[in-house]
Amino acid sequence: MAANAEAHQAELKKYLMVFGALLVLTAVTVGVSYIPWLAANHVLAIAVALLVAGVKGSLVACYFMHLLDERGMIFWILALCVLFFITLLLLPVVTSSEVVAGHADKLYGVGK
Amino acid sequence: MSDHSHDLPFWKKYIFSVDHKMIGIQYTVTALVFLAIGFGMMLVMRYQLAYPNQPIPVIGQFLGEPIVAAVENPDTGETGYVLTGDGYNSFGAMHGTIMVFLAIVPLAVGGFGNFVLPLQCGAPDMAFPRLNMASYWTYLPGGILMMFGFFVKGGAANSGWTSYPPLATIATTGQTIWLLGMVILITSSLLGSVNFIVTVVQLRAKGLSFFRLPFFAWAQLVTAFLLLLAFPPLEAAGVLQLMDRVAGTSFFDPGGLIVSGVEQNTAGGGSPLLWQHLFWFLAHPEVYVLILPGLGIISEVIANNTRKPLWGYKSLVYSAIFLGFMSFIVWAHHMFMTGMGTTLSTFFQATTMIISVPSVIILTCLIISLWGASIRFTVPMLFALAFLPMFGIGGLTGLPLGLTASDIHLHDTYYVIGHFHYVVAPGTIFAMFAGIYYWFPKATGRKMNEWLGRIHFAGSFVFINAVFMPFFFMGMASVLRRQFDQTETLHGAAVQGLSVMSTWGAFGLAAFQLPFVFNFFWSIFAGERVGANPWHATTLEWSAPSPPPHGNFLSEPVVACGPYEYSVPGEAEDYTMQSPPPATA
Amino acid sequence: MSAAATEIPYDMEPHPLTRMYNGKFGIWLFLASEIMLFGALFSSYVLLRVGAPEGTWPIIGAPTVLGHEILNVPLAALNTVILISSSVTMLMSWYYLKENKFSRGQFFLLMTVLLSCGFLVVKYFEYNSKLHHYLVEFDAPLVVDGEQVSYSRTYPTAEGERTVHYLHGHITETVKDEDGYVEYYKFAADARKPDHGHAHDDGADHGDSHAGAHPEIELRPSDYRRMSNWGPAGSTFTGIYFTLTGLHGLHIVGGVVVMVYFLLTGGSMWKKLPDKYANRIECTGLYWHFVDLVWIFLFPVLYLL
Structure with a gap:
């Protein structure tokens, strides 16, 4: 039972870590869009923004939606x-x- | 156990029922009504085409503005009611919409799928019974809303069932109603398809592995996936067109569009081709949504009446899956004439030719299944036998349309009309009739009258060919589809006789539906009473009593063999049921 | 009547093949179809953007093609944080229900509802500022007191090059004649933004801060060819922006309705079938995370790129 409770604690911790990562990545994607040379290089800007969005989306799908466990x-x-x-x-x-x-x-x- | 359902009040048992059988019957009846409405519109249009600008007899006076216009005959002084061009356009658009989205798909998927699928899976009901009810109760209001279009200013949608912009963007209010109705119908079919997939995957009875499922269940499963994944793009397109019409956006309007001499005040910058892509991304899989359940029904009927296993069951299953998959990457063969480059045309031409392979495999398997059988010519079997060559004609005439070179000449002519009507009318609708005659005893405990059925079949078979066969010749004579009056062109006038023939075929076809309508209602109350398995069939639905009680099976079915174990050597009977009913039943 | 015969299998316990109970499998299928819905709209967005004539994306006269020329990035970033947080509170709700802590579960569900309402409120302010910002197009340059106040932009069309004379700004007052028809608008035009460089300030309201750059102009309906707010009809970009975010917003509203229903009726369901209630929250959660996921893509695509 204690082990079970511990596992649950770990689960909660995992969610909060993913939450933190998502917040950081949001800051990153907004931040890099203010870098002038990146914005000027449009293809690179699109690639970076979609890459960050892809990572965020995967985090949500894998951990929040438990796709990893399916x-x-x-x-x-x-x-x-x-x-x-x-x-x-x-x-x-x-x-x-x-x-x-x-x-x-x-x-x-x-x-x- | 069976009597729980009798305790339910009337409205819970017959109207807001959560029982898949009742919902299936509701779907079937509603869809048959819509089928009749769509058929009636076709009769009016065909009358106009055969006798251009002549007053429509009998029903003309009831149609009202703007469908018909009153015209006085200068000789007799009598007032006649002539179909107007706008009325013709409305009827044309609504005939297509009703037949595809309100009649055949709900009949094939909502009706037969709902009624038969859980039974064939050995399940007590659909996975989500209330969602199932919600699906019907979104379909019906969606359908009624669409019909309501006839009562707004300018009449119902009149831009064709394909609703191409920019014509559809500037059309009358009816188009907005069409789009709203469409969004509601898509929601309904989405609810249905989720339910179907979960039911087939999760609710199969003990021992019923995937490869012991009847082909009908496979066909419904593939169909459900098509509905699930192909309909949303049309929903997206519908939302975009709705925005164009209601909120003043210009997604499908490149700008500078001039209507009646006035430039439209839009931002511009859109693309009319975007609609066509999104529409056909749905509408090609939709073709297989129309035909796959039909093929499923025909397979059941053929196996049952040939008294031998289907030939190449696994090939049928793999073909259906492949067909479903390929149907997502052939859509642009509807758009060869949009100025597409040759590279892309070639790609879509190739995929189109590839997709015809599994269709041919399915048809071949079904035909070979007949070989060496002692066939019982029951009414469902007659329809099934007629289905095979009719579907063959429909399919094979599609090939010239899939090849770019010949499509240039045949595009938008009556040839196209002939092609897809052969697939859908003597194809799918015959399959639907076969299904109704076949499963009627399961739904009511009574058989439909055999002789009335034979009359219905014989007349329908002759006249449906009289309706559609002339289309191929008219098309090759370059008569364009959606034309109000083909005699206005020289080449059209030259083949007007074919148009008259088609119209009389249509009236003959209508006359021969009367035995069916009578038979249907009469048999509910006075048909010959039959037991649980009147056709001596093998699949699970025949293990349940007729009609099946709430919860379907008297004891939990356990499946011991494949779906088509007919004439197994050494057995006492010529059929071995997947799960024999308990001896007491 | 034997209950066993009518009970639907795998209603609660996972099926050996999919390892999911019916509801969860169903909601995943639903999400698959949602992917196709938003996929089609994303695809339309790309198509429209690629096909947009130069100088018309996101709106006529914008110095770059980036969405934040007219959209408000800080508000959207705030909304991103709100939505991600609501995803986490949704998870917590399910987590505590599984732990058998009903009231905590409901508390976090309530938090989710509040956060989603917060999202909608922010969205309201965003929409509102767009709907009160106007684009006016003229057939010829607009000259007031001998000074040309309109800008122009030339781009290619089917009939050759087309020059649009335009102004962006706010209507400060609408003056009507005695019949109720608009006689003229008092119009505060935006100052011209430099055609180079990067204006990363709040695009929606930059006009206000520079309103003094131009005197108020009186615009009569006969003066201009077309006047539209930055709503759906403003440009193809604002159109797809409103369609995508509007549809996403409808998904939020739908989710809120379901969650409020569970807040109100959860208690009685929990008493009868606690596991089933937890499963329902799990399914709602899956949907909710998907809505979050869509926003994660919408945000950079519409606002940053």
Whole structure:
């Protein structure tokens, strides 16, 4: 019983540590967006912001939602979901390369 | 134990029921009503197409503005009611919407899925009975809301069932109602699909491993995943279009749109193609949502009436899974004509050809299942046998549409209409009829009349081909879909005879549904009483009494064998039930 | 009637295959579909942004394409902290219910509700400041007392280049004629922001602090081609901003409704089936963490990038 209570204490401690990490990462992502040279380098800024968001999201999913403790089937379902999600994210690529090269500006006025 | 349900008050037993069987029946009946409404709209449209601008007989006067306009006949002085162009557009859009989202999916998934699936899994009910009730009670208001569109200014949605912007963005109020209805329906199907997946995965009876599930259950499982993952993008698209219409955003509007000579006051910067992508990302999987449950029903009926195991059960299952997966990456074959580059067209053309492989495997397995069987020509089997070639025609005529070169010529013609109607009407709807005749005894304890069923089948089979076969020829003669009056073009006028034939086919088809309607209601009260397993079938639903009591099974079913153990050598009967009912039943 | 026959299996105990009870498996499936919903919207955001004509993102005249040109980063960062905290209090609620400490569990549930209300209040202030900020577009440069006060921006469209003359600012007073129609607005225009450099101050309210830079202009409805607040119709960016955060906000409201229901009815459920109640809080928690997770992505994507 005592061991059990200890394990529970450890669980609580883990949540609070993840909470701390999330707060720090929030500060980081806001902080780096104020760095002028990073903001000027847009691709890098996007990469950093999404990386931080990805780490934060994984922390929430793994520890708050206990995904680390889950097994089996739900992983496959989520993997399927993520795959289709990525397919969806390809929509812009699909759309912008849709127009036969050289006619983009004439058709939509958005080509470069 | 069975009498608990009798203690329930009327409204809890029949209206706000949490019993999956009652909800299944509610879904079936509601969906059949919507099917009839959609069919009625089609009759009016077909009349206009065969006899352009002629007064609609009998029901014209009841349709009202703006669907019809009163026109006086100069010779006789009589007032006739002619379908207007706006009315035609409303009917066209609503016919598609009703048939797909309010009739067939609720019938195939909500009706048959709800009624049969828990029984086939050996479960006492769905995993979440109250969620199941909520699913029906969001579907019905969503459907009614959509129909309410006919009573607002400008009539119901009139931008086609695909609701392409910018046309849909500037359409009348009916479109807003369509979008709201759509969001509600999507919620309903989401609730349903979560329930289905949990039921199949968690509630299977003892001994019922995944590969002992009947193919129908597999088909429903794959369908539920399609609904779960493909519908949300349409919900997103619906929300975006709703914002465009209500909040003045311009997600689908690149700007500078001129309507009736007035430039629209929007910020611009959007993309009309975004809608098409999001829409077809749903709507292609939706095609498989329409057909997979049908294939499931047909498999059950064929196995039962050939009295032998399905040929290639595992191939069927793997094909269905592969079909479901592939259906997410073929959507842009609906959009070859949007100016897509050749690289992408080639990609989507290739995936489209690949997805036809599992469809062909399924059809082939079902046809080979007939080989060497002594077939019982029951009514469900007649519909199943008709389904096979009809679905074949529907599927094979899809190939030229999936190839970019031929699609350029066939796109947006009646050929497309013919293609998908062959899949859905003589395909899925025939499967639905087979299912109704097949499981009617389970739901009511009575059989539907055999001879009325045969008349229904024979007439439907002949006339449904008369309706849809001309479409292929009209399409190849370049008659465009959604046209109000094809005689206005020279090539359209040349094939007007085919249009007349299709219209008369439709009226014949309507006439031959009357035996079904009569049979359906008459058999509920006066059909031949039958036992728990009138078809001598093997799957679990036939182990429960007919109709099954609340909680379904008299004793907990334990499954000892696969789903299609027919004509097992050495057995006394020609069928071995997955879980024989207790001897006392 | 035997209760055993109608009882739904795996209602409480985990299924050997998924190691989840029905409710938990169901909520995960629901979340999978939510991923697709927000995925489609994120994808739309990327598509719209990639396709936006130069100089129109996030709004006409913004010096850079970053969302914080018009959004309020400090408030959003505050909201991020609030939402993450509410996720933790949600976890604590479930943790104490499992420990059999009902009142502590309910206390943390109440904390979660309060924090989410805090989130919504902050959101209200954010929305409100956007809805009171205006973009006015003119066909020709606006000249007041011989001085051009409007700015212009040229970008390519289908018909060639298009020049937009515009002003951002606040309406300080609306003057109506006797028939109730607007005669003119008194309009305090924002000072022009430098087209270079980085204005990281609160974008939403920078106009106020520089209101003196321009005299108040009288704008008649016939003067301008289009006037819109920074609400959904302001630009494609504000549109997708309102759609995404609005939908996310609706998810918050939905969660709050469920939690309030559990606060009110939890007691009686706890007395009958304590484990079932803990399971319900766990499922609510899973949903709540997902809502948090969506915000974790929304925040950088809309505000920082």
